[in-house]
Amino acid sequence: MRPTPAFPVTRMRRMRRDEFSRRLMRESVLTTDDLIYPVFVLEGQDRTEAVPSMPGVSRVSLDNLLRVAEEAQTLGVPALALFPVIDAARKSDGAEEAWNPDGLVPRVVQALKERFPALGVITDVALDPYTSHGQDGLIARDDPRAYVMNDETLEALAKQALCHAQAGADVVAPSDMMDGRVARIRAELDAGGRIHTRILAYSAKYASSFYGPFRDAVGSAGNLGAGNKYTYQMDPANSDEAIREVAMDIAEGADMFMVKPGLPYLDIVRRVKAELQVPTYVYQVSGEYAMLKAAAANGWLDGKACAMEALLAFKRAGADGILTYFALDAARWLKAGA
Numbered sequence: 001m002r003p004t005p006a007f008p009v010t011r012m013r014r015m016r017r018d019e020f021s022r023r024l025m026r027e028s029v030l031t032t033d034d035l036i037y038p039v040f041v042l043e044g045q046d047r048t049e050a051v052p053s054m055p056g057v058s059r060v061s062l063d064n065l066l067r068v069a070e071e072a073q074t075l076g077v078p079a080l081a082l083f084p085v086i087d088a089a090r091k092s093d094g095a096e097e098a099w100n101p102d103g104l105v106p107r108v109v110q111a112l113k114e115r116f117p118a119l120g121v122i123t124d125v126a127l128d129p130y131t132s133h134g135q136d137g138l139i140a141r142d143d144p145r146a147y148v149m150n151d152e153t154l155e156a157l158a159k160q161a162l163c164h165a166q167a168g169a170d171v172v173a174p175s176d177m178m179d180g181r182v183a184r185i186r187a188e189l190d191a192g193g194r195i196h197t198r199i200l201a202y203s204a205k206y207a208s209s210f211y212g213p214f215r216d217a218v219g220s221a222g223n224l225g226a227g228n229k230y231t232y233q234m235d236p237a238n239s240d241e242a243i244r245e246v247a248m249d250i251a252e253g254a255d256m257f258m259v260k261p262g263l264p265y266l267d268i269v270r271r272v273k274a275e276l277q278v279p280t281y282v283y284q285v286s287g288e289y290a291m292l293k294a295a296a297a298n299g300w301l302d303g304k305a306c307a308m309e310a311l312l313a314f315k316r317a318g319a320d321g322i323l324t325y326f327a328l329d330a331a332r333w334l335k336a337g338a
């Protein structure tokens with residue numbers, strides 16, 4: 001950077017003095033086009049269950065989800081990301097429900113695409129909603145370490161992704177962190193004639209404790225018990241490793257690349273965008289949402305102002321889009337000229 005003449009020749013406050021000049025020099029902007037809204041869906045009719053650790057977020061049945069989708073579309077939010085709550089009776093060690101063409105996710109995707117063809121639908125590809133042990137992949141019977149097997153899991157993920165694509169999903173989003181899953185899924189989609197289905201790879205997904213409220217929401221916390229995901233999700237200490245992960249997913253044919261969580265990992269968002277120049281997304285996860293909501297509920301923070309500041313920070317860091325539980329709120333605030 002060129003040296004700036006010293007004070008008093010330079011007065012940084014000059015440009016901050018009025019709203020018009022603040023607007024003229026603003027470098028980043030958040031728009032509704034940047035938002036992806038995550039939704040939790042469950043079986044049944046006219047069901048809406050609040051998620052206690054995520055105030056303002058509910059698990060809803062398909063009929064109620066259609067109303068949410070309509071609102072998202074009306075507000076101009078480009079896409080929904082679908083997360084299923086699977087009945088305990090349908091979970092198994094082999095996660096077979098994950099590629100059941102009559103399962104919850106395929107039915108919901110079909111209904112959404114039928115009613116709202118222009119609204120993007122993103123599905124999560126990972127086995128954790130479907131496994132009795134709550135891990136994202138398969139575990140060998142009698143393995144005392146409960147080690148998630150990589151290559152065996154790839155076959156399951158490929159079937160799951162194709163099942164979602166055949167139901168009409170626009171984007172499949174592997175969030176499992178198995179090695180090689182993007183290539184395996186791309187091959188399965190292409191062989192199945194689904195050449196237009198995009199892959200949003202959760203390339204740099206960290207083994208984070210900020211996922212706690214999400215695991216409550218989908219009911220995988222109980223199944224996971226004292227288990228953790230350290231053998232496949234990334235170590236929060238690492239940054240270079242994230243660049244390698246994204247680079248590998250580029251080589252395997254992913255279209256979009258996710259960093260997750262968000263605010264504690266802004267440096268990773270920045271590096272991915274700056275070093276690799278790919279469509280870069282960030283997931284403001286459940287724990288980040290819960291923190292902001294809790295502080296706002298206590299009157300300790302201005303909830304709206306802090307949420308919008310965090311979303312803008314993602315844009316400044318280089319994100320092309322943000323998956324956030326605030327998506328509908330933010331779209332409303334933007335519309336109201338916030």
Ligand SMILES: NCc1[nH]cc(CCC(=O)O)c1CC(=O)O
Pocket residue numbers: 124126127128136175176210211212213214215229284285286287
């Ligand atoms: N495939 C699991 C999955 N998909 C999305 C989230 C977390 C999202 C959030 O916290 O908002 C997780 C949690 C996990 O890895 O255990």
Ligand SMILES: [Mg+2]
Pocket residue numbers: 177178179180203245248249
């Ligand atoms: Mg990887």
